[in-house]
Amino acid sequence: MKTIAEAAPLVETKFITLFDDAHPLQLECGEKLSPVTVAYETYGTLNKEGTNAILICHALTANAHAAGINSPDDETPGWWDGLIGEQRAFDTDKYFVICPNILGSCYGTTGPSSINPRTGEPYRLTFPQFTIRDIVAVQKKLLDKLGVKRLATVCGSSLGGMQALEWPIMYPDFCETIIPISTAAKQSAWCIGLNAAARAAIMSDPVWNDGNYAEQPMNGLAVARMVGMLSYRSAEELEQRFGRRRQDPNRDAYAPENPFQVESYLHYQGRKLGKRFDANTYIYLSRATDSHDVTRDRAPLPEVLGSIKARMLCIGVSSDIRYPAKEQKEIVHFCPKARYAEINSIHGHDAFLIEFEQFNAIIKEFMARKSRS
């Protein structure tokens, strides 16, 4: 029997409109954008001083629903419910936790699938190409509106980790600490390549129609996701989980209609994303990820990372092939106030959605030291 204490709290996704034509969002590419609606959720209570806030930054295909449940009829908890809540890593008894859907996404925040108020049509490919820094600038505006004066920490994995890393560089006095996970100082050529293959798959789907689709290009999105999954999971995990087992091990091993279980799994994950995500959004967000480079228009890497004043806990995963541990170690190498911690896991890049016990332990310890200091 579930007690009140155990039940995930009911939370509402809120919406706020930021920027207007008089004060538009100035993007890095030179274009301006207004208005910008942001979907976000909050957990816990902001203190009077506005200094107990934690910002959670999500990855490529996630949303603002990081914790709790959105409806009594849907018991699916938020994507980081394991880390956000009473007594968890991001303790809602002490902290005011905010998770905004990022700029350019398709879960309530303005992006390529949103209606352009000037035309009454979706932006589609007329949406300006934004960057990680633009995503962070929108988050800052949201925090200002919510009365947040200082962030106790900023945490995210993957694309979320890129945001966490940009925060103390863009707003040096605003972040007490940051916790970038499974991310890099710059997007690597291999990751750009993976994203290029995913984009090519979407753009090759004739349903995509140069971005002007009536329905989602499901096949293209599915192949994009399959390519992604093969870098989100480790070879070891796929081997242990599926090995060479066929869908029906008792049937003819050579029949294409009896695929390997790993094939079925990837096709299933592909279709699942196709049903819940927007193709143009995938293209824009993956390009924003590719744009990530903390040195761009700044200074060499040692100087940029060395200038970070926020204390940092940088977390890597032993089996991550997309953002291998050496990339997080490189960040720590150049940051005098950074500490590296490694999650021991076969789940690869996706470990941040699975290894809650290890993440809770490591982050709790860091947050406790932070409180004492």
Added chain:
Amino acid sequence: MKTIAEAAPLVETKFITLFDDAHPLQLECGEKLSPVTVAYETYGTLNKEGTNAILICHALTANAHAAGINSPDDETPGWWDGLIGEQRAFDTDKYFVICPNILGSCYGTTGPSSINPRTGEPYRLTFPQFTIRDIVAVQKKLLDKLGVKRLATVCGSSLGGMQALEWPIMYPDFCETIIPISTAAKQSAWCIGLNAAARAAIMSDPVWNDGNYAEQPMNGLAVARMVGMLSYRSAEELEQRFGRRRQDPNRDAYAPENPFQVESYLHYQGRKLGKRFDANTYIYLSRATDSHDVTRDRAPLPEVLGSIKARMLCIGVSSDIRYPAKEQKEIVHFCPKARYAEINSIHGHDAFLIEFEQFNAIIKEFMARKSRS
């Protein structure tokens, strides 16, 4: 000025028809196939005893043209010209080197793109799904016809290495030695997944039309190749070679029409394969690769590998992510007569097409010991 000695020798691709309706090729899946035409090249001279032959097995998208040039007008040497020739690893002064195009390929040997003599139409998806063992069985028939009594060695990388590994298991007294490179005892779940994504890309291309295309599904083939390339090359190599450089570094860094160099490279490689390869063939050959498992219908791995009588040089590449070195070490672990050698290279799985100096040195030494023994 090129001297006669330096010029690559002119070689002719030959064709032979094997199997007939009275004696068809009996495939592992239970189906029969006849006739089977095989395209092949030979270099050097077979001795009277028929015992100085070397079989070269090619990988997924290669062909019978392994060495020399096919025409005075086309100076492109064969794909392994660096290793085959006078004084090279596979020394044509001493050995009779044979490279057949494998069963199911699209470069002269019977495959899905060949005309089915019973219908006058290409086989397309009516072609039976063959396996590595079927490929080897066709090679054996060819060698019998050519008068080869014993193989001094069988060598191949990747899918070619799978053939090399099956040879001494299927024909224990026929191979004196084998040299499998960058391969595995069983195709891993991760590799099956990569192939599944590649097949999904081809099959998602509407031009593919359930295999009944009038022209090649170029977009699908291109995405398949992009996915492949990201596992054939190492992240380190892509980083060194392309890094984060844009096609035009002086133009707006955010414009999608100014892609990263690594994106352009992958798109180029994709188009290049689309122009030279057949889509159904890609599907069949990748499925044959996925079928690879030396234990299938035999015995546990230690027993199957332990039974190999041929001496073995098993070669891995330090940066191969598709068939990591540990998979070759596993083969050697269970083979009493096997030795492991590693190529130190950043070129990953494709190193066998690049690191000729290292391969020549390692293989020459092994072949010299072989001669002395």
